[in-house]
């Protein structure tokens with residue numbers, strides 16, 4: 352498989368790319384990246400692909416989550432730990448309450464670039480380039496910061512490396528040990544009903560572990576977990592520079608992350624993003640919004656997974672709560688009837704964004720739940736497997752999405768709104784979602 356050149360990709364007029372003023376600076380950043388070691392090993396991508404094959408096959412559930420947009424300032428031990436902690440807690444709830452293996456995939460260690468609806472942003476009569484993620488420009492509203500700077504691509508590499516390094520240390524070094532599950536949430540167990548519910552599951556798991564140990568099982572089996580990284584493969588300069596030939600298989604892999612997805616705005620069949628990802632061997636995803644026809648999805652599958660490799664392709668649907676029951680059935684039915692064997696995953700965030708009167712981009716927790724419920728209903732009626740969920744979340748107690756057990760209102764959003772693009776579920780809302788989804792899963 353040959354890797355297309357960057358010039359060939361640009362000839363396809365890719366959407367949502369930065370506009371760099373200094374070509375020599377871009378070339379220098381790209382050549383720097385090309386000389387960097389891989390962030391992930393191709394064999395790890397293959398392992399994840401095998402796990403995703405089980406998802407597509409109805410034997411496992413995917414939990415993919417993390418920030419809408421990671422930031423360079425957010426690369427701190429506390430931030431990484433908090434995100435990991437909420438994902439591990441959700442995975443425990445799903446695994447225990449629904450008795451299904453959960454594949455854990457961080458939307459992290461590379462999620463630094465954002466597609467935007469508009470190229471510009473205007474504040475008080477001043478218009479500047481829109482913020483496109485720390486990979487492209489800075490969030491502060493000044494001409495200098497909003498300039499598209501290719502040197503940031505090199506910073507993405509370092510920020511991703513630091514995040515992955517700590518994540519790997521946590522998941523193999525003891526932090527993710529199932530027997531630590533009480534420690535992950537001690538602080539908020541005391542203060543929130545969902546935390547108390549979590550603690551009750553924890554007590555049951557303790558008893559189950561003690562029983563298994565008494566039966567001779569090795570408790571160290573629970574010392575580590577498998578955890579992989581993912582991000583949207585949006586910036587061609589970066590993803591192309593990180594695409595390498597794997598010495599074992601002689602196939603190209605994009606070694607910037609284990610799993611890469613193509614966004615709703617860049618999934619054109621003859622576009623550069625589809626072209627590049629059709630050539631790499633990582634497991635990949637494609638976001639499918641409410642205008643996706645079955646023929647679009649089938650054509651994408653033919654292009655991206657012509658050999659129908661188990662676990663290669665995941666369709667991440669993001670229809671919106673009001674549309675999912677209408678749009679998803681025909682899509683899943685016709686795609687499945689065509690013989691495509693993708694994993695189906697629900698992103699209940701991106702079709703449910705709105706702006707409050709006080710000017711915050713938010714999502715209603717009930718809409719998020721309703722979209723997931725619709726996703727389960729459709730798959731149940733078709734006899735297909737609701738393979739997982741893709742969620743924008745954080746381990747911190749932010750106030751970005753309204754609703755949930757704490758009934759956050761629009762007025763509450765100003766207390767702690769930290770996302771630089773889209774609103775995320777906070778820790779309590781994420782755990783509530785995990786409990787609700789575990790009920791939906793166990794009803795199947």
Ligand SMILES: O=C[C@H](O)[C@H](O)COP(=O)(O)O
Pocket residue numbers: 419465466467468469701704772773
């Ligand atoms: O996360 C998704 C998109 O980047 C985001 O929803 C775009 O938001 P915008 O419409 O504010 O540009």
Ligand SMILES: C=C(OP(=O)(O)O)C(=O)O
Pocket residue numbers: 419466583613614615616638639669701
């Ligand atoms: C931009 C995103 O989603 P979508 O492509 O579905 O809009 C995202 O997941 O960050």
